[in-house]
Amino acid sequence: MAALYRLGAVDFGVMMFPTDDAVAPDELARLAEARGFESLFFPEHTHIPASRETDYPGGGELPAMYSHTHDPFVALTAAAAATERLLIGTGICLVIERDPITTAKEVASLDQLSGGRFLFGVGAGWNREEMENHGTDPGRRFGVMRERIEAMKAIWTEDEASYHGRYVDFDRIWSWPKPAQRPHPPIIVGGNGKRVLERVVAYGDEWMPNRIESVDELRARIDELERMAADAGREKPKVGLYAAPADASEMESYAAIGVARYVLFVPPVPGPEAEERLDHLASAVEEYRAAGS
Numbered sequence: 001m002a003a004l005y006r007l008g009a010v011d012f013g014v015m016m017f018p019t020d021d022a023v024a025p026d027e028l029a030r031l032a033e034a035r036g037f038e039s040l041f042f043p044e045h046t047h048i049p050a051s052r053e054t055d056y057p058g059g060g061e062l063p064a065m066y067s068h069t070h071d072p073f074v075a076l077t078a079a080a081a082a083t084e085r086l087l088i089g090t091g092i093c094l095v096i097e098r099d100p101i102t103t104a105k106e107v108a109s110l111d112q113l114s115g116g117r118f119l120f121g122v123g124a125g126w127n128r129e130e131m132e133n134h135g136t137d138p139g140r141r142f143g144v145m146r147e148r149i150e151a152m153k154a155i156w157t158e159d160e161a162s163y164h165g166r167y168v169d170f171d172r173i174w175s176w177p178k179p180a181q182r183p184h185p186p187i188i189v190g191g192n193g194k195r196v197l198e199r200v201v202a203y204g205d206e207w208m209p210n211r212i213e214s215v216d217e218l219r220a221r222i223d224e225l226e227r228m229a230a231d232a233g234r235e236k237p238k239v240g241l242y243a244a245p246a247d248a249s250e251m252e253s254y255a256a257i258g259v260a261r262y263v264l265f266v267p268p269v270p271g272p273e274a275e276e277r278l279d280h281l282a283s284a285v286e287e288y289r290a291a292g293s
Helices: 023-034 070-083 099-112 128-131 139-159 197-203 215-231 247-258 271-292
Strands: 010-015 039-042 087-094 118-123 161-164 169-173 187-192 206-208 236-243 263-267
Touching: 010 087, 010 169, 010 271, 023 039, 023 070, 023 271, 039 070, 039 118, 070 087, 070 139, 087 187, 099 118, 099 139, 118 139, 128 139, 139 161, 139 197, 187 197, 197 206, 197 215, 206 263, 215 236, 215 247, 236 247, 247 263, 247 271
Parallel strands: 010 039, 010 263, 039 087, 087 118, 118 187, 187 206, 206 236, 236 263
Antiparallel strands: 161 169
């Protein structure tokens, strides 16, 4: 089995929408681990409202993969069972659409069963109708996200947890298992918005923006994150890049500004095509490695 892709401080992972017509999550995980990738991320959409009014951030029509994804925790459990070292993560979990007590149980269970290999990517999402169908006011989603994450941290770290907030409120509870990773799996905050760095500093362990294609823009935001973390009396959170360009020269540029995890996109396609894509991505990483050796 190939060594996990690392060069200096950079880890290389892959992500895919785990749809019902694509390569199975366990097969994709085996293929990724065999090629030395460090991590595998699956995004989440519980559903897509048929009368959706929110514009797709990527422009144009919303791709069908958004409404065909498996539940990420089920898919990641299959991926974990099929591998030994591959890290598995949500990229991202829409915590504003989930009960925090149930989600804390799912995270802890998956982290335990995978031997401490889970990465908890979180975000508030963009599809307003989807949020509303779960009873979440889009205008309050970031406050909801913060409280649900804080409540989950209490459940993971306390034998008798309670939480009292504006959106989450429960008295003392018992909930096991606790996560294998202590105090809990890394909280990776996704998003590119103006205030995302505040959320990373407040309750995140890492920041993973999505497709910031300007190296200079990302460098400025990483510098800002470092300043904000210092002002808060904490170390600078790790920074990754999600759905990153599959180009060796761009990998080098992003690594130079401190990107520590580089996550590459695999389209939701059948097994043979997914394997070809992984081979292509692995070749790009090898080219980057050769240039830096």
